[in-house]
Amino acid sequence: MTAIADVFPSVVPVPEVREPGEGRRRIIGALTIVLGLFIIFVFGFGSVSGSHSVVTFNPINTSSGAPWGLSDLTVLTRWWNVVLGLIALAVGVETWLRRPAGALARFGVGGVMFFLALLLWSVRQPGPAPIGNINLTSVLVNSSAVIMVLIYGSLSGVLCERSGVVNIAIEGQFIGGAVAGAMVDSVTNSFWLAALVGILVGGLVGWLLALLAVRYVADQIIVGVVIVTLMGSISSYLNIQVLAPYPNLNIGNQPSNVAIPLLYKIPVIGPTLFDENMFFYVAIALVALISFGLFRTRWGLRVRSVGEHPKAAESVGISVARVRYTTVILGGAVAGLGGVAFIATQGQFQPGITSGYGYIALAAMIFGKWKPSGAVVASIIFGLSAYMVQNLQNSNVPISTEFLTMFPYLVTIAVVAGLIGRVRPPAADGVPYKRD
Amino acid sequence: MRVELKGITKRFGSFTANDQINLVVEPGEIHCLLGENGAGKSTLMNVLFGLLRAEEGEILIDGKPVNFANSGEAVRSGIGMVHQHFMLVPVFTAAENVVLGFEPTKSFNRLDHKTANAQIHELSQKFGLDVDPDAVVENLSVGLQQRVEILKALSHDAELLILDEPTAVLTPQEIEALMEIMRSLAKDGKSILFITHKLKEVRAVADVITVIRQGRVIDSVRPTETEGQLASLMVGREVNLTVQKEATQLGDTVLELRDVVVRDDRGLAVVNGVSLDVRAGEIVALAGVQGNGQTELAEAISGLRSVESGSITLRGQNITNLSPREILDAGLGHVPEDRQRDGLVLSMSVADNLVLNTPRRAPFARRGTRNLSAVASNATELVQRFDIRTSSVESTASSLSGGNQQKVIVARELSRPLTCFMASQPTRGLDVGSIEYVHRQIVNQRNEGLGVFIISSELDEVVALGDRIAVMFAGKITGIVDPSASREDIGLLMAGATMVSHD
Numbered sequence: 054m055t056a057i058a059d060v061f062p063s064v065v066p067v068p069e070v071r072e073p074g075e076g077r078r079r080i081i082g083a084l085t086i087v088l089g090l091f092i093i094f095v096f097g098f099g100s101v102s103g104s105h106s107v108v109t110f111n112p113i114n115t116s117s118g119a120p121w122g123l124s125d126l127t128v129l130t131r132w133w134n135v136v137l138g139l140i141a142l143a144v145g146v147e148t149w150l151r152r153p154a155g156a157l158a159r160f161g162v163g164g165v166m167f168f169l170a171l172l173l174w175s176v177r178q179p180g181p182a183p184i185g186n187i188n189l190t191s192v193l194v195n196s197s198a199v200i201m202v203l204i205y206g207s208l209s210g211v212l213c214e215r216s217g218v219v220n221i222a223i224e225g226q227f228i229g230g231a232v233a234g235a236m237v238d239s240v241t242n243s244f245w246l247a248a249l250v251g252i253l254v255g256g257l258v259g260w261l262l263a264l265l266a267v268r269y270v271a272d273q274i275i276v277g278v279v280i281v282t283l284m285g286s287i288s289s290y291l292n293i294q295v296l297a298p299y300p301n302l303n304i305g306n307q308p309s310n311v312a313i314p315l316l317y318k319i320p321v322i323g324p325t326l327f328d329e330n331m332f333f334y335v336a337i338a339l340v341a342l343i344s345f346g347l348f349r350t351r352w353g354l355r356v357r358s359v360g361e362h363p364k365a366a367e368s369v370g371i372s373v374a375r376v377r378y379t380t381v382i383l384g385g386a387v388a389g390l391g392g393v394a395f396i397a398t399q400g401q402f403q404p405g406i407t408s409g410y411g412y413i414a415l416a417a418m419i420f421g422k423w424k425p426s427g428a429v430v431a432s433i434i435f436g437l438s439a440y441m442v443q444n445l446q447n448s449n450v451p452i453s454t455e456f457l458t459m460f461p462y463l464v465t466i467a468v469v470a471g472l473i474g475r476v477r478p479p480a481a482d483g484v485p486y487k488r489d
Numbered sequence: 490m491r492v493e494l495k496g497i498t499k500r501f502g503s504f505t506a507n508d509q510i511n512l513v514v515e516p517g518e519i520h521c522l523l524g525e526n527g528a529g530k531s532t533l534m535n536v537l538f539g540l541l542r543a544e545e546g547e548i549l550i551d552g553k554p555v556n557f558a559n560s561g562e563a564v565r566s567g568i569g570m571v572h573q574h575f576m577l578v579p580v581f582t583a584a585e586n587v588v589l590g591f592e593p594t595k596s597f598n599r600l601d602h603k604t605a606n607a608q609i610h611e612l613s614q615k616f617g618l619d620v621d622p623d624a625v626v627e628n629l630s631v632g633l634q635q636r637v638e639i640l641k642a643l644s645h646d647a648e649l650l651i652l653d654e655p656t657a658v659l660t661p662q663e664i665e666a667l668m669e670i671m672r673s674l675a676k677d678g679k680s681i682l683f684i685t686h687k688l689k690e691v692r693a694v695a696d697v698i699t700v701i702r703q704g705r706v707i708d709s710v711r712p713t714e715t716e717g718q719l720a721s722l723m724v725g726r727e728v729n730l731t732v733q734k735e736a737t738q739l740g741d742t743v744l745e746l747r748d749v750v751v752r753d754d755r756g757l758a759v760v761n762g763v764s765l766d767v768r769a770g771e772i773v774a775l776a777g778v779q780g781n782g783q784t785e786l787a788e789a790i791s792g793l794r795s796v797e798s799g800s801i802t803l804r805g806q807n808i809t810n811l812s813p814r815e816i817l818d819a820g821l822g823h824v825p826e827d828r829q830r831d832g833l834v835l836s837m838s839v840a841d842n843l844v845l846n847t848p849r850r851a852p853f854a855r856r857g858t859r860n861l862s863a864v865a866s867n868a869t870e871l872v873q874r875f876d877i878r879t880s881s882v883e884s885t886a887s888s889l890s891g892g893n894q895q896k897v898i899v900a901r902e903l904s905r906p907l908t909c910f911m912a913s914q915p916t917r918g919l920d921v922g923s924i925e926y927v928h929r930q931i932v933n934q935r936n937e938g939l940g941v942f943i944i945s946s947e948l949d950e951v952v953a954l955g956d957r958i959a960v961m962f963a964g965k966i967t968g969i970v971d972p973s974a975s976r977e978d979i980g981l982l983m984a985g986a987t988m989v990s991h992d
Contacts, residue, residue: 350598358578358589365576368540369590369641370561480579 082149085163089142092167096174097134106130106173107186110320123320125186130177134170141166168437192440193325197333198398199410200436202227204336205391206414207421207428208343212384213259214423215347216377217360217481221277222262223388224411225284229254230392232288235402236296239304244331248393255389256382258284263381267374270485281411289404296402305401308332332394339387344425356380360479363486373486388414413439420464423478434464490551490567490648490680491515492537497546499532506532507543508704514649519671519681521691521712524701525723525920526891530684531573533701534651537682538570539563561590569642570651575634577641579627583620584609587641612643616673631778632663639670649680656690660778661948661980668694686723687949688716724921732928732953735936740769741804743909743940744790744821749799751782751789758797760786761964767909772931772941774955778983779946782964784826787913787944791823792816793831804908817846820908824898824915826944828891832898835887839879840868842886843901867904875900876926892923899930910934911942916950928954948976948983 110123141163148159176187206223213220220226230251238247258280265276296303308330316327347353356376358366363373388411395410396402417435421427442458492514499507506529514520524530535541537548539557547554550566557563560570577586584605593604606622613619618636626634635655642650652671656664671681671694685691691698692712700707700722707722720728744767751760759782767773777783788794790801792813801809803819811819825831833842844853844864852863868882877896879889886894895915902910915931916924931954935941945951951958952972959969960982968982 349600351592351594351600352598354581354585354589354592354600358581361578361580362576365578365586366589368560368570368572368576369645370559370564371590372559 079149081160082145082147085141085145085148085160087145088163088167089138089140089145092138092141092170093135094138096170097131097138100130100134100174100177101179102131104130104177104179106133106177108173109186109188110190111188128173130173134173137166137170137173164434168441171441190321190324192437193321196436196440197325197329198395199439200432201333201336201398202391202395202407202410203414203417203432203436204340204429205394206388206411207418207432208336208339208425209255209384209388209391210415210418211347211421211423211425211428212343212356212387213262213381214418214482215360215479216356216380217363217479217484217486218263218266218377218381219273219277219483220259220262220381220384220388221274221415222258222280222284222385222411223414224407224409225277225281226255226258226385226388227392227395227407227411228281228284228288229258230389231396231402231407232291232392233389234393234396235305236302238306238397239302242306244306244308244393244397247397248332248335248390251389251393252386253389255392256386258389259382259385260378262385263378266381266485267377270487273483273485285404288402292402292404303401305399306397307400308397330397332390332397335390336394340425340429343387347425357479360481363481363484367486367488373488377486416462416464419478492568492649492680493549493552494533494537495547495549497533497536497543497548499529499536499541499543506704507536510546510701510704510706512699512706514680514682516648516680517675517678519675519683519694519696521695521698522682522684522701523686523688523691523698523719523723525686526918527920528701528723529704530701531653532704534570534653534682534684537563538568538651564590564645564647567646567648568651569645569647569649571635571638571642571653571655573654573657575638577626577634577637579625581626582622583624583626583629583637583640584622586626586637587622587644589641591645608644609640612640616643616670616677618643618670631658631780632660632666635659635667636670647679649682650674651682651684653684654686655683656685656687658779658946660983661976662984664690688719689949691719692716720921726922728921729925732932734932734956737935737956738770738938740938740940742766742768743804744911744942745800745802746790747800747802749786749789749801750797751785751794752797753785759964760789762799763961763964763966764799765959765966765969767940767942769940770935770938771956772935772943772954773957773959774943774945774951775959775961776948776951776955776979776983777946777961781961783944783946783961784913786961787823787826787911790816790911790942791821791825820906822902822905822907822910824895824902824910824912826913826917828894828898833886833894836885838883839872839877839886839889839897840864840882842897843868843871843882843904845901847905871900871904875930892919892926895919895923895927899927903930903934907934907939909940909942911944913944914946915943916945916947924950948979952976952979 105127108126108128110125144159144162172187172192206227209223209226210220233254234247234251237250238244241247262273262276262280265271266273310328310330311334313327317323319327347356355366355371359371359373359376366376367373392407395407399406413435414432417431418428420431420434421429494510494512497507497510498505510533522530522533532541536543539560539562548557549555555566557566578589581589584602587609588605593601593608595601609620609622618640620633620636620640626637629637639650655667659667668690671683675681683695695712697709698712698714698719699709700719702723702725710719710722717728746763746765749760749763750758753759761782763786765773775783775786785794789796792808792811792815796809799809800807803816803821806819808816808819808821817823829835834845841864844867847853848859853860853867865882871877872879872882875896877889877900878893886897889897910931912931916927919927931941931943935956943951943954955972957969958972958974958979960967960979962983962985967985967987970979970982
């Protein structure tokens with residue numbers, strides 16, 4: 054038997070519990086390895102020996118003259134892709150064998166390699182594509198519209214969900230902003246006024262969501278879906294009854310770009326980031342502003358406390374209902390502005406023009422781990438792949454675009470399933486709060 | 490600050506939770522509010538803290554009547570509350586939690602972390618409450634989280650501190666430390682309202698004890714009263730606080746755990762190599778502070794959670810990673826920790842709940858059709874045998890009191906042939922009367938030769954019931970002791986000390 058009296062004081066420290074994530078890191082490594090092998094054997098050896106691809110960097114048309122030039126690059130498709138694939142492979146093997154801290158970033162490297170190899174492969178000559186070159190600058194410039202709208206949407210999602218309300222109605226706020234923006238701009242010829250009305254309409258839709266979710270404690274997902282359906286129907290109705298008979302209410306103006314002196318001349322980056330319309334710059338400013346607001350200010354601390362533990366917030370005198378109302382209305386306003394921004398790049402309004410970007414924005418928000426900065430990275434990834442889908446559709450490339458369309462969703466599923474990095478939503482996200 | 494409650498009455502529908510309650514807390518006094526679960530203590534405190542509105546009565550602070558519309562106003566009047574379930578945001582730092590709602594700011598509404606940290610530092614120094622302001626709360630132990638809660642209340646200049654069942658989640662050593670803190674606060678002139686149903690603590694720390702029963706103040710007494718007197722005041726009749734047990738008649742080993750490893754939902758190995766035997770005719774009680782892997786261990790034994798490695802054997806049959814149904818059929822009776830979530834289907838009738846684990850078997854079902862008359866007669870019999878107080882066997886389980894809900898589960902599990910009976914937190918939230926009853930049932934089973942495995946975070950219960958006491962800490966068994974071992978020793982084991990063998 055053991056004598057209990059003389060066994061102390063051998064107090065041991067709390068044993069370290071093994072961290073999870075070992076398996077996850079292997080999965081990420083394996084995925085990156087698969088990516089590398091795919092690049093080597095499909096994009097590399099899948100290209101005829103001696104075929105070449107041309108990459109150009111100069112913008113096709115800009116509003117403000119030619120920037121500093123960069124000469125075209127002609128590469129041997131097969132060997133360049135083999136090299137790109139090897140890079141991905143090496144990074145994948147490293148992630149599998151050793152334990153680098155940034156496993157996710159390494160998967161990102163694999164993704165970039167995949168994207169570049171796909172571009173080279175799709176324009177190889179001799180090959181199926183009619184044009185033998187890919188313009189990197191125009192790829193980026195043309196995808197910036199979708200990236201921008203995704204940024205607006207995911208910022209809206211971040212705001213609402215940080216306060217504990219799931220805003221699945223982003224799509225509806227986009228639609229509202231887009232219709233209102235198209236009409237106001239057609240009448241007043243001012244995108245500033247259109248933006249203002251878009252903000253009001255989006256805020257109104259946000260208010261409706263908040264009313265049902267906060268005041269009437271309804272299921273947020275169902276309410277959100279209903280609101281999207283409602284906004285879709287309203288826009289169809291307006292389109293048939295108002296926009297179609299009065300085409301001068303739907304002119305389809307597009308705002309001109311504002312080039313930032315000197316910066317716009319930087320090759321590739323310049324035309325992409327520094328020669329955009331005002332909505333693009335506003336989006337960037339909002340990212341910084343919301344990031345600062347949420348994580349540096351008193352307002353942000355309170356919003357996050359309501360999204361994490363509403364009862365704790367209430368117990369120190371913070372009104373959960375008021376915080377959720379204002380944040381959701383604000384989030385709606387951001388998405389409404391996003392709708393105006395989107396219509397400003399697309400021209401005339403048509404029903405269905407937002408084509409589900411509100412939902413992809415939600416995915417981007419999750420991928421970005423409920424952070425504004427993360428949402429931007431995710432928006433860029435999703436935006437680029439969305440652009441690739443559209444572009445490849447137009448260019449006779451023998452690759453199933455339906456396959457590519459799946460990409461953002463597959464990535465989202467992987468993220469939500471916890472395969473890539475740990476995602477942790479605000480603890481009270483989507484949970485209605487009722488005072489007792 | 491002197492706080493006076495006068496004639497407070499709070500009703501929920503037709504139910505009167507507080508009935509004409511009078512209470513005075515003097516400055517520098519540790520005032521205990523003693524009562525069973527459901528006696529109305531928490532309701533009263535929520536009224537005082539502005540979370541609930543009373544129908545009648547008034548609250549006086551230093552003689553002046555006050556009326557709180559919300560808890561923010563109560564806080565500004567100098568009342569602080571440490572809730573039973575901590576009101577802390579787990580992903581925030583200690584400092585962020587302390588200043589929430591009263592944040593010091595710089596220009597542009599920016600949080601002023603420097604001032605916040607300085608505030609906390611000053612309070613920590615003054616009252617001996619050491620906490621790292623930059624530590625993220627979810628990484629702190631429960632005892633430290635409680636300190637953050639106390640600091641939060643003090644930082645709002647609380648003069649009256651309400652502590653709602655503060656010891657439920659603490660080790661005996663942490664409880665001792667908390668009492669030390671309470672005494673030092675009282676010495677500084679702060680008043681403390683200490684809510685509990687644990688008699689030992691009351692006697693150790695209180696200046697005045699007010700006993701509440703069924704929403705009414707029964708008496709105000711001094712801590713010199715004996716535990717027995719306090720218990721009978723609380724329950725309203727004589728209570729037998731000790732469990733009568735005969736000597737053990739040990740049989741074969743019925744439940745055998747070997748190096749069991751179980752992961753929790755986050756993937757952490759919270760049960761990390763547990764080995765334990767339970768023999769027929771004995772009660773093995775597993776002690777430990779909540780959250781040290783007991784819940785996951787119980788789930789693994791009953792088949793609700795997969796076992797990563799190791800083996801679980803029930804009288805020679807390997808039941809590791811079998812389905813719950815197979816494990817039930819092998820002869821394990823199981824009273825789960827959360828009876829409302831895992832033990833009952835609240836919206837179903839008492840009769841249906843009583844056959845929840847045998848619905849497909851004769852006589853309750855034949856050829857896929859239920860035999861409702863057999864279900865009803867089974868229910869009538871069990872309700873009588875186990876003294877379940879219900880208006881009818883067709884009433885929903887949700888309409889029963891906590892004690893009677895627990896009786897339904899115990900009746901169900903004991904009404905079929907068992908090899909081993911396992912109960913997690915068998916008396917959590919029950920009144921003293923029901924505790925007595927459940928304990929007697931458990932001892933009866935042991936006397937009839939069943940192996941019984943009890944998991945409990947109540948040290949009193951563990952000591953009263955266990956023939957052997959195993960202590961669990963951080964996923965491991967830190968020691969197995971006799972019930973005659975001192976509480977202090979068991980406490981040390983609960984805090985992670987290990988036993989050295991002297992064979």
